[in-house]
Structure formats: structure tokens, C-alpha cells
Amino acid sequence: MEVREAREVLKLYFGYDQFRPGQEDIIQNVLSKRDTVVLMPTGGGKSVCYQVPGLVMPGLTVVVSPLIALMKDQVEALLANGVNAGYLNSSQSTKEQQLIEQQCLDGRLKMLYVSPEKLLSAGFFSFLKRLQINLFAIDEAHCISAWGHDFRPEYLQLKNLKLQFPEVPIIALTATADRLTQRDILTQLYLQDPKVFISSFDRPNIHLQVQPGQKRMEAILDFLEDRPFQPGIIYCLSRKATESLAAKLKEKGYNADYYHAGLSAAAREQVQEKFLQDNIQIMCATIAFGMGIDKSNVRWVIHYNLPKNLESYYQEIGRGGRDGASAEALLFYSLADVMTLRDIIMQGENSKEQALSIAKLDRMQQFAESTSCRRKTLMHYFGEEYNKDCGHCDICDNPPTSFNGTEYAQKILSAVARTKETIPSAQVVDILRGSRNQQSLAKGYDQLKTFGAGRDVPAMEWQRYIHQLINQGILEVAYDEHGALKLTNASQEVLFKGRKVELVKFQPPVAKEEKEKRQKKSRSGVETALFEHLRQLRKQLATERNLPPYVVFTDNT
Numbered sequence: 436m437e438v439r440e441a442r443e444v445l446k447l448y449f450g451y452d453q454f455r456p457g458q459e460d461i462i463q464n465v466l467s468k469r470d471t472v473v474l475m476p477t478g479g480g481k482s483v484c485y486q487v488p489g490l491v492m493p494g495l496t497v498v499v500s501p502l503i504a505l506m507k508d509q510v511e512a513l514l515a516n517g518v519n520a521g522y523l524n525s526s527q528s529t530k531e532q533q534l535i536e537q538q539c540l541d542g543r544l545k546m547l548y549v550s551p552e553k554l555l556s557a558g559f560f561s562f563l564k565r566l567q568i569n570l571f572a573i574d575e576a577h578c579i580s581a582w583g584h585d586f587r588p589e590y591l592q593l594k595n596l597k598l599q600f601p602e603v604p605i606i607a608l609t610a611t612a613d614r615l616t617q618r619d620i621l622t623q624l625y626l627q628d629p630k631v632f633i634s635s636f637d638r639p640n641i642h643l644q645v646q647p648g649q650k651r652m653e654a655i656l657d658f659l660e661d662r663p664f665q666p667g668i669i670y671c672l673s674r675k676a677t678e679s680l681a682a683k684l685k686e687k688g689y690n691a692d693y694y695h696a697g698l699s700a701a702a703r704e705q706v707q708e709k710f711l712q713d714n715i716q717i718m719c720a721t722i723a724f725g726m727g728i729d730k731s732n733v734r735w736v737i738h739y740n741l742p743k744n745l746e747s748y749y750q751e752i753g754r755g756g757r758d759g760a761s762a763e764a765l766l767f768y769s770l771a772d773v774m775t776l777r778d779i780i781m782q783g784e785n786s787k788e789q790a791l792s793i794a795k796l797d798r799m800q801q802f803a804e805s806t807s808c809r810r811k812t813l814m815h816y817f818g819e820e821y822n823k824d825c826g827h828c829d830i831c832d833n834p835p836t837s838f839n840g841t842e843y844a845q846k847i848l849s850a851v852a853r854t855k856e857t858i859p860s861a862q863v864v865d866i867l868r869g870s871r872n873q874q875s876l877a878k879g880y881d882q883l884k885t886f887g888a889g890r891d892v893p894a895m896e897w898q899r900y901i902h903q904l905i906n907q908g909i910l911e912v913a914y915d916e917h918g919a920l921k922l923t924n925a926s927q928e929v930l931f932k933g934r935k936v937e938l939v940k941f942q943p944p945v946a947k948e949e950k951e952k953r954q955k956k957s958r959s960g961v962e963t964a965l966f967e968h969l970r971q972l973r974k975q976l977a978t979e980r981n982l983p984p985y986v987v988f989t990d991n992t
């Protein structure tokens with residue numbers, strides 16, 4: 436009965452003919468007044484899961500949402516659909532708040548969004564007690580978990596909801612699926628016999644690729660050449676990096692800006708708004724950017740630095756391609772990033788937390804170094820079955836072949852052995868390649884027998900083979916010595932006891948001329964001319980930096 440009503444509500448208020456997979460079961464569970472946990476990827480359609488039952492049941496639905504900007508968007512969208520909704524948060528005047536409160540008391544409001552701060556403010560619970568509440572929805576529920584990356588201390592107090600309103604069902608929703616976070620959501624909210632719904636986390640339209648982190652600026656410019664006007668996000672580890680990267684891109688004529696938690700709330704809201712409205716093409720940001728932001732046409736997401744775990748990675752790349760059209764996720768990986776992240780983790784005080792974070796970082800690193808289908812690795816991490824290769828990642832595009840790499844391994848290992856000290860991987864590569872740079876000469880590496888023994892193999896390729904040896908336990912990373920390489924027992928076996936080593940052949944990224952040739956082939960004459968025109972404009976723009984590229988583009992065509 437109610438389910439049919441739910442379908443009518445979906446059509447009436449949201450204009451959709453059918454539920455997406457999962458939504459209907461979730462709504463049914465909510466309508467039967469049971470507590471519910473929803474794990475659904477970003478863009479999957481979580482809002483409908485509480486909005487529809489909230490509209491079907493008599494009374495008011497209270498939605499707890501962590502971001503003020505987001506709240507406003509949601510309420511405006513609901514109002515536009517004919518749902519009487521409102522919000523309460525610290526950005527409003529007392530007058531505005533009173534108006535909404537009165538609407539609640541009159542029973543005119545159907546959906547009330549509140550910030551966690553507001554919910555916990557003095558007297559608010561006794562206000563809520565005077566209302567007929569049919570459901571509490573906790574959006575972005577992972578914020579309750581200290582294991583997660585968006586931990587909000589105020590969310591911990593949400594346990595009072597169940598204590599104060601034991602008869603009102605709760606639905607908690609998130610796009611972050613890791614098991615510990617799930618457990619925290621269940622326990623901290625005191626959910627009663629909750630039903631947990633996990634939708635597939637696969638986002639098949641996102642193409643996944645990983646590139647070595649050496650020369651990442653060049654790689655980014657190369658990447659952007661193919662996407663001169665597509666909106667995208669570049670995630671950096673530090674605030675400073677977001678600023679300098681945005682500056683460099685601006686210098687090259689791109690319409691880029693930056694976002695991090697060090698900016699004032701007003702400044703953050705402003706750049707965010709510009710990005711949403713396509714007035715900024717490239718957002719260089721820390722992880723502070725993006726939670727819940729509903730911009731459907733983000734065409735690519737670059738991780739300038741390695742994220743600290745796969746949950747963050749997946750959530751961040753999930754901001755691309757929300758409209759279902761294809762999107763690109765490019766991750767840069769270097770051991771130096773792993774070291775930085777380790778250092779950050781080790782600064783923490785709680786040793787249990789440290790161990791967990793390190794374990795998660797290790798999984799992140801394994802993903803970056805993996806030579807099997809990326810999506811398979813990810814889906815397995817999130818506990819989903821995935822038995823085929825995805826056909827939509829760099830590994831599937833270019834399946835690696837293995838070869839007898841014993842000789843390569845021996846060259847690497849003896850370079851490490853001969854330096855008598857622990858040595859970072861970049862310097863091992865310098866030795867093998869015979870690079871006469873300052874450091875090599877100062878340390879006398881040019882006197883080693885292995886100096887230049889691997890000139891015929893590009894640096895990037897050596898770097899990858901070193902990673903593979905580490906993965907196979909044939910080399911070790913000395914984390915207490917700034918990530919220097921150390922020999923292991925297995926190294927000795929390879930060097931002296933004839934142990935064989937299988938390596939996966941490194942597939943170099945397609946060379947630039949080759950790429951251009953391919954593009955020319957696939958583009959029509961008009962497209963090629965247009966593309967060339969864009970390139971010229973881009974150059975021109977670099978000199979007239981103050982003009983936003985969109986303006987220049989339309990003026991010239």
C-alpha cells in the first residue's frame with residue numbers, strides 16, 4: 436500500500452517513473468519504521484531514500500546535514516519541486532529561524548534540514564519534542580566515525596536522538612563504506628536492529644589510471660591538452676600545493692583556482708559556487724573540497740598526491756562523472772608521497788589508530804602498484820564480488836606481460852648493496868642510469884661498478900621495477916630512515932643463490948607524437964582545426980591572463 440504511494444510521490448514531486456536499484460527496498464524498510472543504514476556511492480540517489488518516505492508518512496522529517504551550502508541547495512530543490520522544506524543553521528538571522536520554527540509548529544513544514552550544531556544547541560530538543568517527527572535522516576553519516584576522513588565531533592552527540600526519541604526511526608546515509616566506519620555508525624547512533632543496505636560501489640563510467648609521480652606537472656599539462664575546457668578537480672595533500680598548482684596552471688592560461696580549509700568560509704563558498712557554475716574550470720583543492728557537492732559534469736579528477744586510503748580515493752574520484760558520462764581518474768604515485776603520509780600518521784598519538792591508518796595506507800600503496808585490474812582491486816577492497824576484469828582502467832587497456840627480470844633485479848640490488856648505506860630509490864635509479872648529477876658525484880657513486888649499468892632502460896621503468904621488488908619482498912623500505920631501500924634475505928638469494936625474479940613489463944605511456952598521430956586520425960578535419968584554434972587561444976590567453984578563458988573563447992568564434 437505505502438509502497439505504491441511511494442512511487443506516486445516519486446513521480447509527483449521528483450518526476451521520476453521508477454526507483455533506482457535499492458531505493459525501493461530502503462524506502463520500504465523506513466516505512467516499516469525500522470532503523471536503516473544506507474551505503475550508496477555518491478550520485479546513487481540517497482536523498483530520495485529519506486525524502487520519499489518522509490513525504491509518504493504524516494509529520495515532519497528532520498535531516499541532519501553537515502554542510503550549510505549543501506543544505507541550502509537541497510531545500511531550494513525541494514521547494515522548486517513543491518515540497519515545503521526549510522533549514523535551520525548558524526548562517527541565518529534569528530528572525531529567519533523563528534519563521535521556520537513557526538512553520539514546524541504549525542505543521543506546515545514537511546522537511547527540516549538542520550546542521551549538527553543547531554540540533555545540539557540549547558533548547559532545540561525540547562523544541563523538537565513539540566513536533567510530530569516521522570523520521571530522522573543523518574546524511575553523510577560517516578562523519579560520526581573517527582576512522583573516517585571527515586570526522587565531525589558534533590556528530591558524536593547524535594546518539595541523543597535515539598535516547599530522546601526512541602520511537603522515531605533513523606536512517607543514516609553515506610557513500611563511505613569501510614567496515615569500521617559502518618560499525619561506528621551502527622553503535623554510535625544506538626540504532627535498534629538496523630537493516631544495512633549496501634548498493635554496488637562500482638562506477639563503471641570512471642576510467643582509472645595510475646602514473647608514476649615523477650614529472651607530474653608535465654603530465655598534468657599533457658593531460659589538460661586533451662581536455663582544454665573540461666571541468667575537473669586536482670586533489671593535493673597540502674594547502675600550499677593547491678595554491679602553487681593553481682598559480683602554475685593560471686600561468687599556462689587555464690582557468691584554475693584553489694580551495695582549502697585555510698580560506699575564510701566566505702571565500703570557500705565563493706570559489707565553490709564559481710566552480711559549480713562553470714566559472715572555474717580547474718579546482719586545485721585539499722580533501723576539504725567536495726563532500727556532497729552536486730556538480731554532475733566533473734569530467735576528471737587528478738590525485739596530485741597519493742590519498743591516505745582507498746576510501747578517500749574512491750570518494751574523491753566519485754565526484755567525477757556523476758551524470759553517468761565518461762570521466763577520467765588519474766592518480767600520481769610516488770614513494771615520497773607514501774613517506775610523507777607515513778610521517779603524518781606517525782605524528783598521531785593513538786597507537787591503535789596509527790596501526791590502522793598504516794594498514795590502510797599499505798592497501799592504498801598496493802593498489803597503486805598493482806598489476807591487475809584496478810576496479811577489481813577496489814571492489815574487492817569494499818567487499819564486493821567482482822570476478823571479471825573491468826576493461827576500463829590502465830591495466831586492462833594495456834595488460835602487462837611478465838618476463839624473467841632476474842638480471843634487472845640483480846642490477847638494482849647490487850646498486851643498493853654497493854652503496855654501503857641506505858639509499859632512496861631515486862638515487863638507485865641515478866646510479867643505474869649513470870646520471871652525473873651533483874648528488875651522485877658528491878657521494879662518489881660514479882666510482883661504483885654498477886654506475887651506468889642500466890643506461891638502456893628509462894628512469895621511469897627502473898622506478899616501477901623497484902616498486903615491484905618491494906612488493907615481492909625482495910627489497911625493503913626502511914621507513915625509519917626516510918624511506919631508504921634496504922636489502923632483505925630474499926635480496927641475498929637473488930644476488931648469490933640463483934633465485935629467479937619475475938617482473939611485469941613496464942608499459943610506457945604512449946609517446947607524445949604517437950598520441951598526436953592517433954588523435955589526428957580520430958578527429959575529423961573540422962575538429963582538428965577547432966582543436967588547433969583552441970590551442971592558439973590557450974597560448975594567447977597565457978599572455979592575457981586576466982581574461983577568463985570562456986570569455987575569450989566566445990569572443991573569438
Ligand code: ADP
Binds near residue numbers: 454476478480482729
Ligand atoms: P547522493 O546523495 O547519493 O550522492 P543524490 O540524492 O544527490 O545522490 O542523487 C543524485 C542524482 O540522482 C540526483 O540528481 C537525483 O535527482 C537523481 N535520482 C535519484 N533517484 C532517482 C531515480 N529514481 N530516478 C532518476 N534519477 C534519480
Ligand code: MG
Binds near residue numbers: 727
Ligand atoms: Mg547526498
